[in-house]
Structure formats: C-alpha cells, structure tokens
Amino acid sequence: MPKKYLLLAASVLAVACWNSVGFHQGDEHFQLLEFANYRLGNTPAENLAWEYAAQMRPGTQPFLVFVVLRALGAVGLADPFLVALVLRLLSAGLFLYLAVRVYRNYAPAFADARWLRWLALLLLFSWVNVYSGIRFASENWSGMAFAFGFLLYPLPIRGAYTLTPRPAEAAGLWKVFAAGLLFGCSFVLRYQMALACVGLGAWLIFVGRESPRRLLATVAGGLVVVALGTVADYWLYGEWVNAPWNYLRVNLVEGKAATFGTQPWWGYFESIFERGVPPLSLVYLAAIGWFCYRYRRDPLTWAFVVFFVVHCLLARKDIRFLFPMLPFLPVAIVALARDLHARWGEAAFQRSWRRHATTFLWVLNLLLLASVAVRPMIVEVLAQRYVYYHYNEPLTLLADGKHIYTYSNLLIDFYRRPQGVTIVNQDRAEWPGECPTATCLYSEQTRSPNPPPGAKLVFSTRPAWAEPFNFGGWLDGMRWWYVYELP
Numbered sequence: 001m002p003k004k005y006l007l008l009a010a011s012v013l014a015v016a017c018w019n020s021v022g023f024h025q026g027d028e029h030f031q032l033l034e035f036a037n038y039r040l041g042n043t044p045a046e047n048l049a050w051e052y053a054a055q056m057r058p059g060t061q062p063f064l065v066f067v068v069l070r071a072l073g074a075v076g077l078a079d080p081f082l083v084a085l086v087l088r089l090l091s092a093g094l095f096l097y098l099a100v101r102v103y104r105n106y107a108p109a110f111a112d113a114r115w116l117r118w119l120a121l122l123l124l125f126s127w128v129n130v131y132s133g134i135r136f137a138s139e140n141w142s143g144m145a146f147a148f149g150f151l152l153y154p155l156p157i158r159g160a161y162t163l164t165p166r167p168a169e170a171a172g173l174w175k176v177f178a179a180g181l182l183f184g185c186s187f188v189l190r191y192q193m194a195l196a197c198v199g200l201g202a203w204l205i206f207v208g209r210e211s212p213r214r215l216l217a218t219v220a221g222g223l224v225v226v227a228l229g230t231v232a233d234y235w236l237y238g239e240w241v242n243a244p245w246n247y248l249r250v251n252l253v254e255g256k257a258a259t260f261g262t263q264p265w266w267g268y269f270e271s272i273f274e275r276g277v278p279p280l281s282l283v284y285l286a287a288i289g290w291f292c293y294r295y296r297r298d299p300l301t302w303a304f305v306v307f308f309v310v311h312c313l314l315a316r317k318d319i320r321f322l323f324p325m326l327p328f329l330p331v332a333i334v335a336l337a338r339d340l341h342a343r344w345g346e347a348a349f350q351r352s353w354r355r356h357a358t359t360f361l362w363v364l365n366l367l368l369l370a371s372v373a374v375r376p377m378i379v380e381v382l383a384q385r386y387v388y389y390h391y392n393e394p395l396t397l398l399a400d401g402k403h404i405y406t407y408s409n410l411l412i413d414f415y416r417r418p419q420g421v422t423i424v425n426q427d428r429a430e431w432p433g434e435c436p437t438a439t440c441l442y443s444e445q446t447r448s449p450n451p452p453p454g455a456k457l458v459f460s461t462r463p464a465w466a467e468p469f470n471f472g473g474w475l476d477g478m479r480w481w482y483v484y485e486l487p
Helices: 003-019 026-039 050-054 060-074 080-109 113-125 127-133 138-152 173-189 191-206 212-237 243-253 267-275 280-294 299-313 319-349 352-374 380-390 464-469
Strands: 395-399 421-425 439-446 456-460 480-485
Touching: 003 080, 003 113, 003 127, 003 352, 026 050, 026 060, 026 080, 026 138, 026 212, 060 080, 060 173, 060 212, 080 113, 080 127, 080 138, 080 319, 080 380, 113 127, 113 319, 113 352, 127 138, 127 319, 127 352, 138 173, 138 191, 138 299, 138 319, 173 191, 173 212, 191 212, 191 243, 191 299, 191 319, 212 243, 267 280, 267 299, 267 319, 280 299, 280 319, 280 352, 299 319, 380 456, 380 480
Parallel strands: 395 421, 395 439
Antiparallel strands: 439 480, 456 480
C-alpha cells in the first residue's frame, strides 16, 4: 500500500470525521450513545428507544461508549461532541488499518501494478466505503470485525473458482482461535452477522474440509466473546438476559420489524441501484454478481451469499443492513476489471469511450467522496452543538412542536448538558409569561420562519455564504433550522 495514498486517506478521513456529525440512522445514536448515557444517569429511562425495554440490543458497543465517556471525563473532557468525534476517529482508524490488511491479503491475486493501484485507491477512497467506514455503527464495526477474522483465519484454499489467496504457511490453533474471537465480536456487535459466519462455516466444512480440531477452536473463540457479550448485556439491562433470542423473537416471531416497512425479495437490488448512485451502482451490482459466479468456491462468496440471500428473504429491508459487505467490495470491483481485461485484451480497454467512462466513474466517486467529507449527517446536531457551546447556565427551550432535540418520536439527551436544558413543548398561548431561567430559546425547522415577537436569531443552518447564489430561490424552498433567543 503506497504511503502517499495512506497519508492522503488519513487526511480525508480526519476531515470527514470532523464534519460528519450526527448519524446515518437513528439506531446508531439511540441504541448506542443514549444507552451509554443512560448508564451514566444522564438519559431518563422513559426517553430510551423501545428496544431497551424489550432487552434485545447488544450491550457491547454501548459499553465501549461508556468507557470512552468515563476516560474522557476523567481528564475533564466530558464533551459529548468530542466523545462522538473520538468514536468516529476510532472507526476511521480501524477502517484504514483494515484497508491495509485487505490490500496485503489480496495483493498476490492482482500481480499487475495497475490492478494493485486500483485496489489501493478503491479501498481508501471509494465514497461508499468511507461513508460507512467512519461511522460508529453496528453495521460498520461488525463488518470490520468479521473482515479481520476472515483475513486472520488460515483458510484451506483449494481447487478452482477461488480468488482469496492461500496462506503462505500453515498456522497453529491459536490463529483460528483468535479468528473465532473476531467472529464472536462480529456477532455480539450485530446479531445478523451470524449469517456470514454460518456461510463461512459451511465453506470450511464442505469445500475447505477443515479439520474438526480447528473448527472447534474457532467455535470456542466465538463462544468466549459471546459469553463476554452476555456480561455486557447484564451491565446494560441490570439483569441476565438472552438478548439475541429477544431480538429474534420480537423482530421475526412477533413481526415487529415488519411494522417499519416491507419490501419484496428484490428490494435490495433496487436500493443498491438507487442509493449507490448510478452508474456507480451498476458497477457495484455487476462486480458482486460476477464475483459470486466466477469465484463461486471462494469462502468470501459463501459467507456473503448466505448473508445476502437471507436478508433478501426478510420483509424488512434497509440498505445499511448490507454495509458489513463493504470492506470487500473493492476486491470484487478490481476482480471484475481484471477479468474483463483478460478476456477482451488491452486494446479493448484503450478504446476512447471506455477510457472516458472509467474517468467519469472516478470523477463521480471523488465528487461523492467530497460530499461525504464536508457535510453533516443530520443538521439538528449543528444546532445542538451551538446551544451546548454558547449557553453554559441552565436554560429553557420553548417549543410548539418539533424542536432541535427531537428526532422521529424520540428525544436526544446525549448532546444536552445534564439538567442544563428544560424543554417546554406546548402551544404558544400556554408558554410561561416569564422565562423561568436566565435564558429562553426557541427553535423551528421551516421554509418560512415565524418566531415569537421580539425573538433574536442566534443560529441558522441556512448558509450565509450561499445567499449570493440563491438563483431562483432554491434556498427558500428548503427547510432550515433557526434558533432564537427570547426576551
């Protein structure tokens, strides 16, 4: 892996971590940060997501958040925005290290310098990989844990239709046990990763013909982590629970997951096409399809075909559920390009329209990467950050509906100072006649601001620098957050 690529990638990741405040989806916040904040005594139990009462979410990642909160708090840095930044930086660091590991593992399969350069660039700068890679989300961390375990395991590669290189030398039981620990981490971070582990296990038994001793060592490593994960669940819920079974029972047996929306079995193909941004998404689909066909005896294919097919059969679908597959997407793309080159030859690749198409795809990817690096995930957090840093004393937030601390039907407590913000959410006519604290604020997300009389605008997500470019009133057609200080 060229050092100049690594240095540039580290810079891009640092910028993205700084700007990418908020979360991709509510679970990333409410089932990790708020759960840890609850254990600190700062989030009321009644404000937690319904999954807490169902005792169905893993306690491992909330415990990691708790440790970071305690560690930073011990040195006087108990700043929730700093904590979230540290978690993103940890994610980015693991993403960067994993990219190096994947590159080193698959470099023997791509001997040509061109394909090695493509592999390095895609591992480090694919917009969708960076988008997921900086998130402290279960989808990202579980996928990385599985990938580390997969790369560590001395796979008994044999026969045709495989791409994953065979290890240079045999390894002892300690290595498969360590890989089992990582597979166990993948499971306790996100239970659905059991599907990928089952697929890999099936390959080890039926294709790799792995020895029973090594299989047992792998399972033993996984069970050790599952036991530790159960202890983390006890820490989170205050009693011994079987969180994996509760997750399965509530979501599948009782059908709770389906209440959040259903799609037909082909829904993921539509989602990848739309959310992956065509024509890049067509490359993703083609690469995955080609890899699974051409390298059908590869352990990676077995692991993720089981993972993907079962997800397709489940009615509840969300594109983020497929994020654990992303660490190996660059491998599939380069394999497709290499195989097409081998079939058509260099002359076909040098045709002008193909060179222009390749250039266009790279430019589109870089534009999307720039967007990932500079924009926040949710703009509410920008307003929350302003309030946190500009108002130290207790204050009152008056609201007549949605306000900066609401998300869906939940309240965000993590980014509020403990006992620092009192929210009064009712009709304006019922607001108190005088501000009960030193400061009263009002917030609204709207196209047409309508603040209370005498209110002073102190913050807005509407960018002042864009006003000279408001041609046709495109800024006026968007909903922006406004925060006012009341008299």
